[in-house]
Amino acid sequence: MRGAGCATVLGVSGYLVESYLPGSRASQLDELAGRARLTAEAMALGGTPIRFVRYTYVPEDEVCLLLFEAASVEIVDAVAKQAGISFERIVSVVEAAAGRQAEPTKRSS
Numbered sequence: 754m755r756g757a758g759c760a761t762v763l764g765v766s767g768y769l770v771e772s773y774l775p776g777s778r779a780s781q782l783d784e785l786a787g788r789a790r791l792t793a794e795a796m797a798l799g800g801t802p803i804r805f806v807r808y809t810y811v812p813e814d815e816v817c818l819l820l821f822e823a824a825s826v827e828i829v830d831a832v833a834k835q836a837g838i839s840f841e842r843i844v845s846v847v848e849a850a851a852g853r854q855a856e857p858t859k860r861s862s
Contacts, residue, residue: 767820771840772785782808786805
């Protein structure tokens with residue numbers, strides 16, 4: 754499932770790429786994140802609004818969640834594919850710092 758991201762400052766939204774990474778491949782986490790970061794940086798240098806933020810690995814579920822900020826889900830999809838990252842889905846996310854509420858979604862036309 755691919756979501757339509759929530760609009761944020763400067764039209765950049767947060768997206769999670771959910772990738773299955775069995776425990777036997779968990780040692781590849783840094784390499785996977787490195788590919789995501791380098792590919793996003795290369796696309797950003799070319800003018801594409803994308804940034805790799807971080808990853809979270811959930812060993813119990815064998816899932817790696819890669820967080821990106823981008824102008825669209827299509828851009829995140831392209832980065833993941835170009836970086837050779839297989840994934841189950843890309844979903845939009847809303848983040849808020851502890852003790853703060855997330856701001857309502859605002860869509861621009």
